[in-house]
Amino acid sequence: MAGGTPFGAVAGRYDEARPGYPPEIADAIVAYHGGVPASVAEIGAGTGKGTEVLDRIGAPLICVEPDARMAAVLAARFPHARVDVAGFEEWTPPAGGAGVLACAMAWHWLDPATRNGRARHALAPGGTLAIFGHRYGYADAALGDAISAALRSVDPAVRERPVDWFHADVLAHREFTDVRKEIFRRELPLGRARFLALVSTFGPFLSRPPEQRRQALAALDRLVDDAGGTVVLDLRTTLVLGTG
Structure with a gap:
């Protein structure tokens, strides 16, 4: 699907609003792999939120992103990385495979029937799979329930x-x-503008007609106002590691 995804139209907002990942993820990947890998390939790299962590590993980076607009932001942020504008299903892995194959918040966009097999075949023998992503919870459970209901x-x-x-x-x-x-x-406090910007980058939100989006933002704006202008996220980040 190279060239366009729902996120491309909001690439700049996505890069600014989405929270980054704990830097400890890089250390966990290196420890699991048994040292710095020969290369790291990232699937569905977007604008580079996961790339920020993977870059800390210190290995040559290949970033695979199907949306050209997202890839342009990514390439500007990480000029030393190789950026391939392609979907995972169309992408050709490097000869010999990648030392680490990573995917941040994009595993659900890959073909469920083939993503695990493709990931294993994209790895060098004994290579490491690293999937990580956020779960957006709320420190105030009642506020979280109201946001979900809205x-x-x-x-x-x-x-x-x-x-x-x-x-x-x-x-x-x-x-x-x-x-x-x-x-x-970790807990992450977000002011009104940052929280509404974050919600407006979610896939289900972007898939709705403009009037529905306006209704949702208006409802959320009222809830944030009732909460004193700040929403505190209970941000749960999961890292899954495996050997190919």
């Missing part, structure tokens, strides 16, 4: 995936051995 009132079809679903996915397909999971948690 979004469902606009689009009743919106449903969250189970917590750590990609860990279960990797285990179920049995393409990788020594599969491990690590959890990182």
Whole structure:
């Protein structure tokens, strides 16, 4: 699907509003792999939120991103990385495979029937799979329930995936051995503008007609106002590691 995704139209906002990842993820990947890998390939790299962490590993980077607009932001941020504008299903891995194949918040966009097998075949023998992503919870549970209700009132079809679903996915397909999971948690306070900008970069939000989006933002704006102008995220970040 190179050339366009729902996120391309909001690439700049996405880069500014999406929270980054704990730097400890890089250390966990290196420790699991047994040292710095020969290369790191990132699938669905977007504007580079996950790339920020992967760059800390210190290995040559290949970033694969299907949306040309997102890839342009990514390339500007990481001029030393190789950026391939392609979908994972069309991408050709480097000869010999990547030492680490990573994916941040994009595993669900890959073909469920083939993503695990493709990931294993894209790795060098004994290479490391590293999938990580956020789960957006709320420090104030009542506020979180109200936010979820407001979004469902606009689009009743919106449903969250189970917590750590990609860990279960990797285990179920049995393409990788020594599969491990690590959890990182932190509280992240967001002001009104930052929180509304974050919500406006979510895939289900972007897929709705403009009037529904306006209704959702208006409802959320009222809730943030009632909360004193700040929403505190309970940000849960899961890292899944496996050996190919």
